[in-house]
Amino acid sequence: MSGDLFDVAIIGCGPAGLQAAIHACGKKAKVVVFGKPERSSLYKAHVANFCCFDEVIPGKALLESGRFQAEKLGARFILQDIVDTKTEDEQFTLVSENNETFLAKTLVLALGVSRKKLKVKGEKEFLGRGVSYCVDCDAGFYRDAHVVIVGNESAAVTGALTLLGFASRVYLVCKELSVSDALHKKLTDSDVTVVQGAWVKEILGDTGVDKIVLTNGEDLVASGIFIELGAKGAMELAANLGVAFDAETFSFIETNKKQETNIAGLYAAGDITGQPWQIAKAVGEGCIAGLEAAQWAKRLRV
Amino acid sequence: MGHEGLLDVNDSTFESEILNADKPALVDFWAPWCGPCKAIAPVFEELQGLYGDKILFARCNVDQSPNTPTKYGIRAIPTLILFKDGKVFDQVVGAVPKSQIEEFAKKAL
Numbered sequence: 001m002s003g004d005l006f007d008v009a010i011i012g013c014g015p016a017g018l019q020a021a022i023h024a025c026g027k028k029a030k031v032v033v034f035g036k037p038e039r040s041s042l043y044k045a046h047v048a049n050f051c052c053f054d055e056v057i058p059g060k061a062l063l064e065s066g067r068f069q070a071e072k073l074g075a076r077f078i079l080q081d082i083v084d085t086k087t088e089d090e091q092f093t094l095v096s097e098n099n100e101t102f103l104a105k106t107l108v109l110a111l112g113v114s115r116k117k118l119k120v121k122g123e124k125e126f127l128g129r130g131v132s133y134c135v136d137c138d139a140g141f142y143r144d145a146h147v148v149i150v151g152n153e154s155a156a157v158t159g160a161l162t163l164l165g166f167a168s169r170v171y172l173v174c175k176e177l178s179v180s181d182a183l184h185k186k187l188t189d190s191d192v193t194v195v196q197g198a199w200v201k202e203i204l205g206d207t208g209v210d211k212i213v214l215t216n217g218e219d220l221v222a223s224g225i226f227i228e229l230g231a232k233g234a235m236e237l238a239a240n241l242g243v244a245f246d247a248e249t250f251s252f253i254e255t256n257k258k259q260e261t262n263i264a265g266l267y268a269a270g271d272i273t274g275q276p277w278q279i280a281k282a283v284g285e286g287c288i289a290g291l292e293a294a295q296w297a298k299r300l301r302v
Numbered sequence: 303m304g305h306e307g308l309l310d311v312n313d314s315t316f317e318s319e320i321l322n323a324d325k326p327a328l329v330d331f332w333a334p335w336c337g338p339c340k341a342i343a344p345v346f347e348e349l350q351g352l353y354g355d356k357i358l359f360a361r362c363n364v365d366q367s368p369n370t371p372t373k374y375g376i377r378a379i380p381t382l383i384l385f386k387d388g389k390v391f392d393q394v395v396g397a398v399p400k401s402q403i404e405e406f407a408k409k410a411l
Contacts, residue, residue: 127378127395127396128376128377128378128381128393128395128396129375129377130377131378132377132378133396134336134337134338134378136335136336136337137333137335137336137337137338137339137378137379138377138378138379140333140364140365141371141376141377141378142377207375208375208377224377235337235338235341235397236337237337238337239337239338239340239341240335240337240340242340244341244344245341245397247344247345247348247399247400248399248400248401249399250338250341250342250397250398250399
């Protein structure tokens with residue numbers, strides 16, 4: 001399906017992304033949605049405060065019916081993470097973890113927020129002295145070094161592959177990998193040393209990181225550790241496009257009442273724009289983002 | 303994105319412009335491919351507007367100038383280093399909140 005031009009691409013299939021898809025489809029836009037439903041913070045939640053549902057409903061059920069509804073309206077779902085984004089000639093190029101490329105006139109970021117920190121001993125102490133949260137930013141500082149990357153999902157696996165271009169040895173520490181088959185194959189065909197069924201227990205060093213202690217009793221000698229939990233987040237995917245974040249925390253994307261960011265054709269909705277982290281807020285913002293994006297795409301149509 | 307008035311320093315100008323500066327210098331070590339660096343850039347410029355008369359605000363592209371970051375042990379960007387009298391006074395790593403960057407800059411005063 002690569003090469004097709006979509007009117008609206010949505011990253012994230014939680015409530016904000018689903019509602020954006022539903023409304024964009026309502027405007028007859030050609031819509032594609034990326035992401036993994038089980039990654040939504042709603043997936044394991046039980047919802048009791050969402051208007052018009054007076055009984056507690058499992059979040060998973062809501063996500064399933066939302067997807068069904070959007071698909072019926074014509075939205076296409078690609079159950080993969082996006083690992084790279086670019087803008088060119090008023091178009092957005094998205095690369096999935098299977099290394100497929102998708103083009104869209106507008107982009108809605110509805111990818112939520114996720115935990116970035118490992119919360120282990122040594123993590124804070126060695127920040128910037130061996131501990132890093134951004135492979136794309138810092139891989140170049142580890143030429144010919146031994147490095148560890150920790151995480152179970154696409155950010156860790158794509159990060160490990162990127163690090164191979166710099167480091168002399170790359171260990172990927174994971175409990176259990178949860179990535180697409182194509183990405184998994186790329187990993188197993190590579191020189192990355194995969195340490196599965198383990199996690200990082202402690203980060204040791206003197207002036208900088210020297211050693212990573214694992215939960216399986218193994219120690220890895222390395223001068224750096226990259227912490228890449230989950231999928232690539234807003235900072236990795238959006239900041240490169242020049243999207244403005246809130247200066248108070250640099251955790252949230254700034255939007256106006258139309259859910260527009262500072263980049264034309266780029267919208268954000270849901271948890272990623274800030275608190276409250278509620279479905280009601282997410283669907284409200286998703287609705288606006290979907291409508292606005294569809295309208296913007298139509299304007300571009302010649 | 304304008305960077306008006308923000309001094310660009312490199313491996314060859316670092317000593318003369320930063321270490322020998324007549325006022326404290328705050329250097330942003332960054333690279334063009336670094337998302338968090340882009341995110342904090344506007345804040346850095348805003349602070350220059352507020353404190354630029356007392357502190358020299360500069361940035362160093364680690365891709366073009368690899369020696370300086372190596373010398374200061376930088377292994378993650380963005381890193382902000384505050385230099386006073388030619389020596390490292392303090393440093394902060396990552397896209398930390400604006401209030402924290404401001405507190406950090408004010409240490410030079």
